[in-house]
Amino acid sequence: MTGKPAYRMAIQTREQHIKRERATSNICTAQALLAIMASMYGVYHGPDGLKAIARRVHLLTQTLRRGLLDLGHQVGEDLVFDTLRVTPAGRQVSEIMTAALYREINLRDFGDGSIGITLDETADEKLVADLLAAFGAEEPIDLAELASDARLDVPDAFARTSSFMTHPVFNTHFSETEMLRYIFKLQGRDLSLAHAMIPLGSCTMKLNATAEMVPVTWPEFGNIHPFAPAGQTVGYREMFTQLEGWLAQITGFDAVSLQPNAGSQGEYAGLMVIAAYHKSRGQGHRNVCIIPSSAHGTNPASAVIAGMKVVVVGCDRYGNIDVADLRAKAEAHADNLAALMVTYPSTHGVFEEAITEICAIVHEHGGQVYMDGANMNAQVGLTSPGHIGADVCHLNLHKTFCIPHGGGGPGMGPIGVVRHLAPFLPGHPVVNSNDDAHAMGPVSAAPWGSPSILPISWVYIALMGADGLTHATRVAILSANYMAKRLEGHFDVVFTGKQGTVAHEFIIDCRGFEKSAGVTVEDIAKRLMDYSFHGPTMSWPVPGTMMIEPTESEPLTELDRLCDALISIRGEIADIEAGTLDRADNPLKHAPHTAEMIASDGWAHPYSRERAAFPTPDLRDSKFWPASARVDNPFGDRNLVCTCPPVEQYA
Numbered sequence: 258m259t260g261k262p263a264y265r266m267a268i269q270t271r272e273q274h275i276k277r278e279r280a281t282s283n284i285c286t287a288q289a290l291l292a293i294m295a296s297m298y299g300v301y302h303g304p305d306g307l308k309a310i311a312r313r314v315h316l317l318t319q320t321l322r323r324g325l326l327d328l329g330h331q332v333g334e335d336l337v338f339d340t341l342r343v344t345p346a347g348r349q350v351s352e353i354m355t356a357a358l359y360r361e362i363n364l365r366d367f368g369d370g371s372i373g374i375t376l377d378e379t380a381d382e383k384l385v386a387d388l389l390a391a392f393g394a395e396e397p398i399d400l401a402e403l404a405s406d407a408r409l410d411v412p413d414a415f416a417r418t419s420s421f422m423t424h425p426v427f428n429t430h431f432s433e434t435e436m437l438r439y440i441f442k443l444q445g446r447d448l449s450l451a452h453a454m455i456p457l458g459s460c461t462m463k464l465n466a467t468a469e470m471v472p473v474t475w476p477e478f479g480n481i482h483p484f485a486p487a488g489q490t491v492g493y494r495e496m497f498t499q500l501e502g503w504l505a506q507i508t509g510f511d512a513v514s515l516q517p518n519a520g521s522q523g524e525y526a527g528l529m530v531i532a533a534y535h536k537s538r539g540q541g542h543r544n545v546c547i548i549p550s551s552a553h554g555t556n557p558a559s560a561v562i563a564g565m566k567v568v569v570v571g572c573d574r575y576g577n578i579d580v581a582d583l584r585a586k587a588e589a590h591a592d593n594l595a596a597l598m599v600t601y602p603s604t605h606g607v608f609e610e611a612i613t614e615i616c617a618i619v620h621e622h623g624g625q626v627y628m629d630g631a632n633m634n635a636q637v638g639l640t641s642p643g644h645i646g647a648d649v650c651h652l653n654l655h656k657t658f659c660i661p662h663g664g665g666g667p668g669m670g671p672i673g674v675v676r677h678l679a680p681f682l683p684g685h686p687v688v689n690s691n692d693d694a695h696a697m698g699p700v701s702a703a704p705w706g707s708p709s710i711l712p713i714s715w716v717y718i719a720l721m722g723a724d725g726l727t728h729a730t731r732v733a734i735l736s737a738n739y740m741a742k743r744l745e746g747h748f749d750v751v752f753t754g755k756q757g758t759v760a761h762e763f764i765i766d767c768r769g770f771e772k773s774a775g776v777t778v779e780d781i782a783k784r785l786m787d788y789s790f791h792g793p794t795m796s797w798p799v800p801g802t803m804m805i806e807p808t809e810s811e812p813l814t815e816l817d818r819l820c821d822a823l824i825s826i827r828g829e830i831a832d833i834e835a836g837t838l839d840r841a842d843n844p845l846k847h848a849p850h851t852a853e854m855i856a857s858d859g860w861a862h863p864y865s866r867e868r869a870a871f872p873t874p875d876l877r878d879s880k881f882w883p884a885s886a887r888v889d890n891p892f893g894d895r896n897l898v899c900t901c902p903p904v905e906q907y908a
């Protein structure tokens with residue numbers, strides 16, 4: 258809008274909302290936070306730092322190899338970088354493994370008389386000496402002598418000649434001071450829960466309490482290898498078992514698998530479990546998955562990836578599943594019905610009254626019921642998927658159970674299942690997470706998904722207890738109903754139940770403003786940034802609307818602040834409707850307003866700067882300044898660029 262270049266993410270794999278059953282990926286929550294952590298490693302070390310790290314690891318590996326060869330062990334002549342495969346001579350593998358364990362080192366026993374060793378940048382001279390001692394070297398060991406003929410040169414065939422990580426960001430921040438300021442600069446551009454509520458309907462952005470987050474940093478959780486020997490992970494596994502038990506109680510199910518890394522992966526895993534169950538009963542041909550038109554895009558995408566055929570059922574004008582249509586389709590597909598995927602409370606923010614009938618219809622026709630558990634924040638303690646009659650559900654631990662997921666992850670999407678499906682839950686070939694003979698293969702690389710973030714949900718449940726969790730659900734529902742009532746007369750709530758109430762979230766209608774004032778739902782979301790808010794979920798499940806979910810974490814003052822902002826924006830729309838604000842040049846169309854725009858000598862809008870930047874009095878006390886003005890989305894979609902070269906090159 259200001260004519261400057263801007264960079265935004267293009268829709269790539271997160272395409273399921275648009276393409277649904279034609280999507281090629283069901284990925285929704287990603288592992289963005291973890292990817293950012295890895296990228297910061299690159300930012301800090303830069304290409305030279307990484308090369309230095311690699312050289313040192315390689316040098317230590319060469320030194321270790323020299324020592325092992327001197328001891329008479331067989332190491333092979335192949336070129337190595339950081340990994341050796343050793344066939345010991347004159348010593349049993351078990352003897353070496355025990356001697357290494359005594360020095361607190363885990364080695365890989367290949368089971369064929371050879372041992373695997375990999376060094377990384379945490380390795381040092383002491384580790385190399387300890388390893389050599391475990392392989393039978395006499396101490397003290399003269400490492401300098403062993404290192405003297407270590408070769409650091411990589412043969413031409415493998416040596417990299419091109420430069421890499423040439424972007425300035427990887428060549429600027431090399432001291433802790435610079436790095437700290439860089440990270441803080443980025444953090445300051447991000448409106449997070451530390452600034453304001455993030456009322457994302459369906460995505461449940463609640464408090465990530467410090468007490469819940471602290472254990473993530475403990476090496477006892479954060480530094481455990483996913484395949485560490487069972488004898489070294491007793492406490493870790495006790496946490497899994499307890500958490501599985503609690504989640505089983507909360508969902509009303511018999512068994513839980515912690516393996517899926519996100520809700521979407523839980524959907525895939527749950528549908529595969531259903532498919533395995535049908536197959537075990539000689540019904541492997543059952544492949545039809547009924548999905549309501551209001552479903553989250555991951556549902557149809559997951560069904561297709563699980564090899565199923567999607568049949569869509571419609572909704573009535575109250576937003577509920579059209580039960581007659583469901584019955585007709587279940588009957589029509591009775592011979593091949595595998596599953597129904599259903600969200601409760603519905604994606605329309607209403608406790609669907611026919612839910613038990615819906616589950617019964619599917620069961621009558623030989624199908625299983627998959628419940629999308631993204632809305633568990635409206636169920637915990639009050640009802641449960643098991644109680645309602647579902648057979649499988651995923652839990653988004655990063656929504657309902659406090660794992661932070663701003664910016665796309667990390668996630669955890671465990672699934673709970675009824676007793677007859679438990680045997681089919683995912684197993685794992687390295688560390689067995691389900692030892693039943695019917696277990697399907699793994700859905701994640703690690704047996705318990707992303708276990709280092711599980712303490713967050715464990716601490717949340719342990720601290721809240723049954724009464725606390727139930728109270729939280731009540732407060733979440735009350736908060737949504739409070740906001741819906743306060744907004745009455747300003748915005749229409751699209752769907753309510755028979756008693757005029759909503760569940761833990763609700764949808765406000767913004768569709769009429771396009772005609773009356775030329776204002777779109779996006780204009781309202783952008784304008785909310787000027788009021789120091791993150792926009793709610795936009796245009797899903799109903800185009801042109803906003804879905805607001807306050808959660809139990811937000812105090813009444815913050816609920817009121819958002820209501821005040823929305824009511825004030827409605828007033829601005831009224832001014833456009835009345836002609837007091839220009840239809841094309843108004844605070845909504847130019848939102849968000851950056852500090853640079855407000856301070857510019859060239860301000861040429863018919864509304865005042867004060868009205869643009871400080872529409873409500875509380876903003877004078879605390880205002881989040883958006884870092885960039887309105888982005889031209891269609892232009893971005895048409896002009897894909899890779900951010901590898903410096904951004905300046907595109908300017």
Ligand SMILES: *Cc1c(COP(=O)(O)O)cnc(C)c1O
Nearest residue numbers: 285286459519520521553555631
């Ligand atoms: C978030 C969400 C999903 C997908 O879960 P991810 O953890 O993001 O993969 C599925 N359904 C609904 C209704 C959701 O809100």
